[in-house]
Amino acid sequence: MNDFDQFGVTSEGFVVKGIDRVIADQQTRARAMFGSDVDLTSGSALRKVLDTAAIHVHELWRGLEAQYYANFATTAQGASLNLLGTDIGLERRRLQATGEISLTLTGAEPQRRFVLPQGTLIETVDPPRKRLRITAAVRLSANAPPVTVxxxxxxxxPDGNLPAGQQLRIEPTWAQLRLNLGSATVTPTNPEPIRGGELVEPDDVYRSRLLGVPRTIWTQDAVLAQILDVPGVRDAAIFDPLGGVDASHRRFNTYLFGQRPFSTQRHSGSPYYFDVVVAVEPGWPWRQTDGDIPAVHDAVLDVVQQWRPVSIFPNINPANQVDVGVRATLLVQPGHNPDAIKGEILAAVQDGVDRLRLGRAVLHSDIVLTARSTAGVVDVQNLRLRRCAPVFGDISLSGAVFGNAQELSVGENLLLAPDEIARFAIDSPLIDIQVSSQ
Structure with missing residues (x-):
């Protein structure tokens, strides 16, 4: 440990000399130079000069401390962090512009309701077209006021910024594939500008990206880091059966060291394939025919091809999306709005599920804690998780279940296979929450 006599770079890091120690050292040197009887009382001219100089000396020490910690990604800030990113070829990213638009439904049947899912693609009518995505599901009905989202x-x-009052529309190809509006028309407008694209990501986000950059050319982590940086990718996983030792396999303990390899050998000259599973953010097109913006599949393929060695090829597949629902009874305090409480809980659960990665289970305890943390909720009773996997699955690398709707027992977690990812929609028919007053 520091013995309070070592300053500057030490084994514990950089130790700054405090202002009291600076003043004491200056007074010691003054007595050595002018004699032990020199006047260093608070009213003397020499003491005032020394105190003024001590402030500047202390600021110098603080500057040296900042310069020392600017050399490490874990402690650097601002421009110093930018320089560290430049050294490894990873620049600080610009943010995506954000704002609000108003959606108006016209020409719809009186009793019919429409739901625009999260990720619905909005674009400007006049070229060059700028494209936006809504961040939450929207319910629209005839004779209802416009909805803001x-x-x-x-x-x-900055190219994503949009001035106010632009002529907007739902992207036609996206609407044709995912919506059934019939004779109805949805008109988007932006009364306020969409802005924020000129800003850059904060230090903590940029720092986590720098710390996660692999220092190797061809490993699963190196390829995965590049895939996760592709726009529209929520998460990704690489399944490489010939990539090395996997102690989770049952055959692991059957190998004889020095006689057989841990994985199946590839025939000399034959191509080698590995699987990439990609979970896409809501609304992003998988293939180029699914929308008029760069498709996630093609973008991921371009990235992997730049990083793969010769004769090693990727099989890129979309992740199996599992729709998650919940059935429960909420006991709330009198005087609280049941609909507001239910909406707040569903929004919080959606945020939590959206942060889950491939193969991560939806925990029963997390949902209960989210509900009980909501103001006005007294108790959560008989909470059960529900799952509804897609009827037709694209892949099944790790036990994904297709076409199987389930309601789990009270307290049971919703477990997912490594190639499955959870999705929670607040307008899902799998949600059944009853609210009763205490």
Whole structure:
């Protein structure tokens, strides 16, 4: 440990000399130079000069401390962190512009309701077209007032900014594939500008990206880091059966060291394939025919091909999306709005599920804690998780279940296979929450 006599770079890091120690050292040197009887009382001229100089000396020490810690990604800030990113070829990213738009439904049947899912693609009518995505599901009905919803630009940077009062529309190809509006028309407008693209990501986000950069050329982590940086990718996983030792396999303990390899050998000259599973953010097109913006599959393929060695090829597949629901009874205090409480809980659960990665289970305890943390909720009773996997699955690398709807027991977690990812929609028919007053 520091013995309070070592300053500057030490084994514990950089130790700053305090202002009291600076003043004491200056007074010691003054007595050595002018004699032990020199006047260093608070009213003397020499003491005032020394105290003024001590402030500047202390600031110098603080500057040296900042310069020392600017050399490490874990402690650098601002421009110093930018320089560290430049050294490894990872620049600080621009943010996506955000704002709000208003959606108006016209020409719809009186009793019919429409739901625009999260990720619905909005674009400007006049070229060059700028594209936005709504950040939450929206319910629209005839003779109802316009609905306001948040949006986020597809492109990063200032090009995603949009002045107020632009002529907007739902992207036609996206609407044709995912919506059934019939004779109805949805008109988006932006009364306020969409802005924020000129800003850059904060230090903590940029720092986590720098710390996660692999220092190797060809490993699963190196390829995965590049895939996760592709726009529209929520999460990804690489399944490489010939990539090395996997102690989770049952055959692991059957190998004889020095006689057989841990994985199946590839025939000399034959191509080698590995699987990439990609979970896409809501609304992003998988193939180019699914929308008029860069498809996630093609973008991921371009990235992997730049990083793969010769004769090693990727099989890129979409992740199996599992729709998650919940059935429960909420006991609330009198005087609280049941609909507001239910909406707040569903929004919090959606945020929590959206942060889950591939293969991560939806925990029963997390949902209960989210509900009980909501103001006005007294108790949560008989909470059961529900799952509804897609009827037709694209892949099944790790035990994904297709076409199987389940309601789990009270207290049971919703477990997912490594190639499955959870999705929670606040308008899902799997949600059944009853609210009763205490």
């Amino acid at each position: 948040g949006v986020r630009a597809v492109e990063r940077g």
